[in-house]
Amino acid sequence: MSVSRPVTTTDSGIPVPSDEFSQSVGADGPLLLQDHYLIQKLAHFDRERVPERVVHAKGGGAYGVLEITEDVSQYTLADVFKRGKRTELFLRFSTVAGELGFADTVRDPRGFAVKLYTEEGNYDIVGNNTPIFFIRDPQKFPDFIHSQKRRADNHLHDNNMQWDFWTLSPETAHQVTLLMSDRGTPYSWRHMNGYGSHTFLWYNAAREKFWVKYHFKTDQGIKNFTNDEAAAAAAADLDTHIRDLHTAIKKGDHPSWTLQVQVMPFEEAADYRFNPFDLTKIWPHEDYPPIDIGTLTLNRNPQNYFAEVEQAAFEPSNLVPGVAPSPDKMLQGRLFSYPDTHRYRIGANYLQLPVNRPKNAVHSYNRDGAMRLDNPGDPVYAPNSHSGPVADPTLLAGEGYEATGEIVRSAHRLHAQDDDFVQPRALWEQVMTDVDREHLVTNIVAHASAPEVLTETKERIVDYWRNVHKDLGSRVAQGLGVNGK
Ligand code: NDP
Ligand code: HEM
Numbered sequence: 001m002s003v004s005r006p007v008t009t010t011d012s013g014i015p016v017p018s019d020e021f022s023q024s025v026g027a028d029g030p031l032l033l034q035d036h037y038l039i040q041k042l043a044h045f046d047r048e049r050v051p052e053r054v055v056h057a058k059g060g061g062a063y064g065v066l067e068i069t070e071d072v073s074q075y076t077l078a079d080v081f082k083r084g085k086r087t088e089l090f091l092r093f094s095t096v097a098g099e100l101g102f103a104d105t106v107r108d109p110r111g112f113a114v115k116l117y118t119e120e121g122n123y124d125i126v127g128n129n130t131p132i133f134f135i136r137d138p139q140k141f142p143d144f145i146h147s148q149k150r151r152a153d154n155h156l157h158d159n160n161m162q163w164d165f166w167t168l169s170p171e172t173a174h175q176v177t178l179l180m181s182d183r184g185t186p187y188s189w190r191h192m193n194g195y196g197s198h199t200f201l202w203y204n205a206a207r208e209k210f211w212v213k214y215h216f217k218t219d220q221g222i223k224n225f226t227n228d229e230a231a232a233a234a235a236a237d238l239d240t241h242i243r244d245l246h247t248a249i250k251k252g253d254h255p256s257w258t259l260q261v262q263v264m265p266f267e268e269a270a271d272y273r274f275n276p277f278d279l280t281k282i283w284p285h286e287d288y289p290p291i292d293i294g295t296l297t298l299n300r301n302p303q304n305y306f307a308e309v310e311q312a313a314f315e316p317s318n319l320v321p322g323v324a325p326s327p328d329k330m331l332q333g334r335l336f337s338y339p340d341t342h343r344y345r346i347g348a349n350y351l352q353l354p355v356n357r358p359k360n361a362v363h364s365y366n367r368d369g370a371m372r373l374d375n376p377g378d379p380v381y382a383p384n385s386h387s388g389p390v391a392d393p394t395l396l397a398g399e400g401y402e403a404t405g406e407i408v409r410s411a412h413r414l415h416a417q418d419d420d421f422v423q424p425r426a427l428w429e430q431v432m433t434d435v436d437r438e439h440l441v442t443n444i445v446a447h448a449s450a451p452e453v454l455t456e457t458k459e460r461i462v463d464y465w466r467n468v469h470k471d472l473g474s475r476v477a478q479g480l481g482v483n484g485k
Contacts, residue, residue: 010037011044050310051345055145056111058102059094060189060242061309062249064298066116066259072293075210075263076202077398078322080118081293090115090355091298092312093189093241097148097157103234104241105225107184107447109175112194112216113314114296117359124318125214126338129186130179131195132423133279134172136412138333144169159450160457167460170420171280173468177424180443181436182224188244190255191223198316198331199276201324202263203398209266211276211326213283215290216257227443249301256297260290266401273417277328281423308355313342324399329412347371363389424468441472445479458482 007015016037023035031038071083080087094111095102110129115122135144147165151158166172178184186192196214203209225233233240248255262283264276274281302308315338316331325331342350348369350356365382367375379388428437448461462484466473477483 010040052100053094053345054341055096056094056113057100058098058104059092059111059309060245060305061090061092061302061312062245062298063088063090063300063302064254064296065089066114066294066296068259068294070291070293072261072291073204075204075212075261076322077205078118078123078202078320079120080116080123080320081322088117088359089296090117090308090312091296092309092314093245097145101238103238105185105230105233107179107227107230107443109179109184110186110189110192112192113312114194114216115312115314115318115356118320119360120320121360122318122356122358123320123323124314124316125196126314126316126334127194127196127198127214127216129183129192129194130175131197131213131215131282132175132178133197133330134166134175135169135330136171136278136280137329138337140169141330141333141337158452159447160453163448163453163457163461167457167464170464170467173420173464174280174424174427177427177440177468180447181432181440182226182443183222184443185225185227185230186241187223187225189241190220190245190248191218193217193222194257198279198328199264199326200319200331201266201326201399201401203322203324207398209398209401211264211266211269213262213288215260215262216296217260219256219258219295226439227446245298246301249298254297254299256295258292259294259296260292262288262290264288271415273415274423275412275415275418277326278412278418279328279330280420281418284426302355307353311346311350311353312355313338313346313350313353315339315342321395321398327403349373365389421467428469428472437472441475441479444476448476448480455482459485 008019009015022038023032024030025032033039066080066085066087066089068081068083068085072081073083079085092111092113094113095104095106095108096111097108098106112127112129114125114127116125135141144165147161148157150156151161166176183192194216199211199213201209202212237243245255262285264272264283269276272283272287274283276283317335317339319325325335346353349372351358352371352373364376365380365388367380379386382388382390428440432440444461444465448458453461458480459482462473462477462480462482465476466484473484
């Protein structure tokens with residue numbers, strides 16, 4: 001029995017006579033400019049790609065829900081964190097340095113970007129699977145990323161370039177320890193944690209302030225590939241992690257994460273033993289024990305990858321009442337960078353796309369621009385005497401704090417135990433098992449043994465790891481066959 005099928009149309013809805021043949025002057029003659037259908041098809045194809053993300057280009061995502069189970073109203077007035085609240089969300093996972101077609105299982109941090117469609121607007125927690133980062137000043141971010149991407153001359157990734165940057169930037173040691181451990185090659189996105197990484201400000205209804213860190217702990221358990229397993233997985237399937245997530249959700253096996261927060265009273269930041277706004281540091285659990293506050297579950301696959309995942313636009317500047325930025329310099333830099341890149345990559349009206357637009361009503365005086373879907377009506381300015389939206393100055397009261405000082409360009413203030421190596425040393429000495437340590441050493445040695453890595457760089461690599469721990473340095477020296485400087 002034949003199924004009735006719609007007639008193909010142009011994008012203007014006009015029925016077309018052929019999907020197969022262009023219009024020509026005789027069967028063997030040249031084609032005609034009047035064949036509007038052909039022209040539209042080729043011209044649209046020529047414009048199918050938007051620029052890929054400058055970092056975190058390769059990824060995948062899913063929809064889900066965040067359910068809050070504990071009362072944290074003593075710390076934040078944010079509606080999204082009220083006990084019993086359920087908030088729809090979209091989560092995108094990614095690798096950092098590779099391009100759109102890159103293998104999912106390469107050694108790299110993984111992005112863990114959550115967009116919460118709250119009743120007070122979108123709240124984006126744009127984190128990674130690591131609680132820390134390589135650098136602590138946004139000035140260094142483009143240089144750091146260039147060192148992880150491709151050389152100018154031969155367009156190749158270059159391990160010498162990576163180690164050159166890392167060993168000349170000792171603040172990278174903590175994150176590089178995590179990256180070179182088996183956590184740098186997760187088995188799947190379902191089997192890793194996510195971290196907000198930065199410190200954020202929370203304030204409650206009484207306008208008391210707290211510093212907070214977010215941890216999304218995988219309920220599936222941590223599971224990693226070894227170096228060799230990750231390489232084998234990449235050879236077998238470039239898209240292992242996208243496939244794994246999509247397949248799990250499709251069969252109803254919905255992955256979940258327990259949301260924990262570490263909360264520091266506002267005043268304690270001033271003389272805490274580590275500078276709490278330094279993104280290369282964690283807050284030890286014994287100082288600020290993580291508190292379980294809810295569960296994030298992924299339960300629905302996107303239907304259209306380009307529309308919903310490729311055009312998803314996360315921005316650390318999307319913060320809702322009850323949450324505000326801390327002075328973490330990296331966070332401050334990111335507040336600018338993301339909306340800026342979205343305007344370039346997707347366009348001025350990226351927030352009107354379904355995956356990005358808030359679920360609550362928008363009352364803004366921003367209007368017009370390319371590809372605007374709907375537009376606010378009159379009045380088109382504020383202040384006005386015509387019942388247009390009015391801002392609420394009481395919102396500001398919560399997020400303000402005093403900041404004074406001379407205008408400088410300097411490193412952040414060192415607190416009592418601030419040192420680039422103390423926390424990676426704790427990881428090596430106190431947290432890692434013998435197997436973790438063995439894999440860390442072999443992963444470092446494998447990575448730094450790439451033919452392009454210069455002897456001079458290898459010597460600095462040994463010194464870098466000796467600073468973390470003398471045993472680690474000695475084992476790397478032995479593996480690389482150099483002694484250090
Ligand atoms: P704890 O012993 O209380 O916590 C150590 C944490 O390290 C664990 O809870 C776990 O965090 C994480 N971890 C466990 N095994 C590994 C591993 N093989 N590789 C990487 N991380 C692992 O000690 P502290 O809080 O004092 O932290 C000690 C060190 O642990 C830190 O210097 C840091 O390097 C690392 N760490 C600390 C975290 C924190 O927020 N305090 C978070 C992650 C690592 P999780 O469950 O979050 O994976
Ligand atoms: C993506 C800039 C640090 C996590 C991006 C993008 C830019 C960027 C331009 C591409 C966004 C897009 O095109 O959609 C920066 C700058 C940083 C910084 C300037 C430092 C100053 C960090 C840190 C983290 C992080 C510290 C994690 C804690 C992410 C994630 C994405 C991303 C997860 C991908 C988001 C998605 O899935 O679309 N970053 N970044 N970045 N960044 Fe950063």
